[in-house]
Amino acid sequence: MSKSLQNLIQLNKLINHPYQIDFDYSLSLFDKLTDFITKDHKFAIKSLESDQWVNESVKVDLEIKSIDSANPMNVVSGRIEARLFLTCQNCLNIFENEIDVPVKIALCSDQNAYQGNKDYEPWEIEGCSIKIIDLIEELLLISIPLYVKHDDDEVCEVLKKPQMNNDLMTFPFANLKNQLNNDK
Ligand SMILES: [Zn+2]
Numbered sequence: 483m484s485k486s487l488q489n490l491i492q493l494n495k496l497i498n499h500p501y502q503i504d505f506d507y508s509l510s511l512f513d514k515l516t517d518f519i520t521k522d523h524k525f526a527i528k529s530l531e532s533d534q535w536v537n538e539s540v541k542v543d544l545e546i547k548s549i550d551s552a553n554p555m556n557v558v559s560g561r562i563e564a565r566l567f568l569t570c571q572n573c574l575n576i577f578e579n580e581i582d583v584p585v586k587i588a589l590c591s592d593q594n595a596y597q598g599n600k601d602y603e604p605w606e607i608e609g610c611s612i613k614i615i616d617l618i619e620e621l622l623l624i625s626i627p628l629y630v631k632h633d634d635d636e637v638c639e640v641l642k643k644p645q646m647n648n649d650l651m652t653f654p655f656a657n658l659k660n661q662l663n664n665d666k
Contacts, residue, residue: 486501490613491614492556492611494610497547497548500548501545502545503544503546503614505542507539507541509538509566512619514619515623522568523576525569527573530567530576535566535567538564538565542618545559546614549598557587557602562618564581565580570630573632575638575639581622583622589605591610
């Protein structure tokens with residue numbers, strides 16, 4: 483099943499028969515994505531064992547085909563959904579994020595020079611081909627918000643220091659001074 487993820491889409495080779503990739507893959511197949519998440523978790527208050535998140539599913543439902551217009555090109559459309567455990571940048575707790583990526587892209591070598599079908603977003607690739615797994619991974623990585631944060635303020639609990647500690651921090655010498663006075 484995962485063999486099709488290793489297939490290449492070639493920029494200059496049109497696809498005779500459109501094909502579908504409709505399957506749930508394990509997140510663990512995606513090296514760059516799991517690296518990203520591992521690094522992200524280093525900032526968390528409480529770490530999460532990798533076996534608790536690395537086997538979450540990446541649901542892929544994509545169609546890959548060539549469209550025949552003035553400039554025939556290869557296009558990818560559909561949807562990718564993934565559940566990623568990421569660190570809230572507000573409270574630094576790791577939580578579950580549903581990432582939902584609608585896909586409608588046309589592969590090209592230079593997106594600024596794109597002259598193709600306007601229904602598709604030009605997607606620049608380096609070299610003349612891209613592996614499907616790398617494409618899926620890139621699409622997921624750019625869909626992760628720069629500032630991941632709990633939606634619900636109730637859940638997002640920033641640690642508050644106990645009142646007593648606060649007083650000590652605000653007036654570090656006050657207690658000391660009192661003590662000195664008492665010692666006299
Ligand atoms: Zn939070």
